[in-house]
Amino acid sequence: MMNRIHATRACALAALLAATMLAGCASPEPRYYTLAQGPAAGGASVATPAAPNTEPLWIEVAPVRVPERLNRPQFVVRDTRNGNDAGLRLLDLSRWSSPLPEEMRDALSQRLQASLGAVDTYQQGLADVAPVYRITTDVVRLDADIGQRAGATINWTVRRLPDGKVVSGRTQADLAAPGEIEGVVAAYREILSGAAGDIAAGVQSLRR
Incomplete structure (x- = not known):
């Protein structure tokens, strides 16, 4: 009888140890980040409604x-470990909430709609409105040193349709990014806000 009790306790202890080891070996869940701001995260429109009897400002923000x-x-x-300034490192536990081209597109669209009181026609089937200010952007550089800095160089073009008049420019910035990945995200958001401001000025120059 005593041997059976000891055997039962031994089995229970072994099961507890196995469960503890499995829990300790479980991979941590990744965290997801967005470049959008406020309640419009996830792509919701933040356009300011046009005043009565006025035509909306139409923009088209491409990915x-x-x-x-x-x-x-x-x-x-x-990757600045071991003095390797030229290397890159993937942070598997820090991920974008959507593919980066769409993440950046949505963030720019959000800011442009808010600052210009515009409506983004991208993927809305509004083919018969004019003029439309088509906005394309190219990221030349987007990099960060965790806990130190984050920077970007973004080329952008605004084309007014249907006449095709164009204005283009470049937004470049390097900002402090203290802390962990949250500091990098905050810096990227600020850089995108600056790019949106430059693009909005380009749109306004084509409206004159």
Whole structure:
């Protein structure tokens, strides 16, 4: 009888140890981040309604073109370990909430709609409105050193349709990004806000 009790306790202890080891070996869940701001995260429209009897300002914000090395679910940051300033590192536990080209497009659209009181016609089937200010952007550089800095260089073009008049420019910034990945996200958001401001000025110059 005593041997059976000891055997039962031994089995229970072994099961507890196995469960503890499995829990300790479980992979941590990744965290997801967005470049959108406020309640419009996820792509919701933040356009300011046009005043009565006025024509809305129509914009079309295309997906942002990014270098293939950055077009990944994971954050890509500079790998400065062991003095390797030229290397890149994937942060598997820090990921974008949507593909990076769409994430950046939605963030720019959100800011442009808010600042211009515009309506983004992208994928809305509004083909008969005019003029439309088509906005394309190319990310030349997007990099960060965790806990230190984050920077970007973004080329952008605004084309007024249907006449095709164009204005283009470049937004470039390097900002402090203290803390962990949250600091990088905050810096990227600020850089995108600056790019949206530059693009909005370009749109306004074509309206004159």
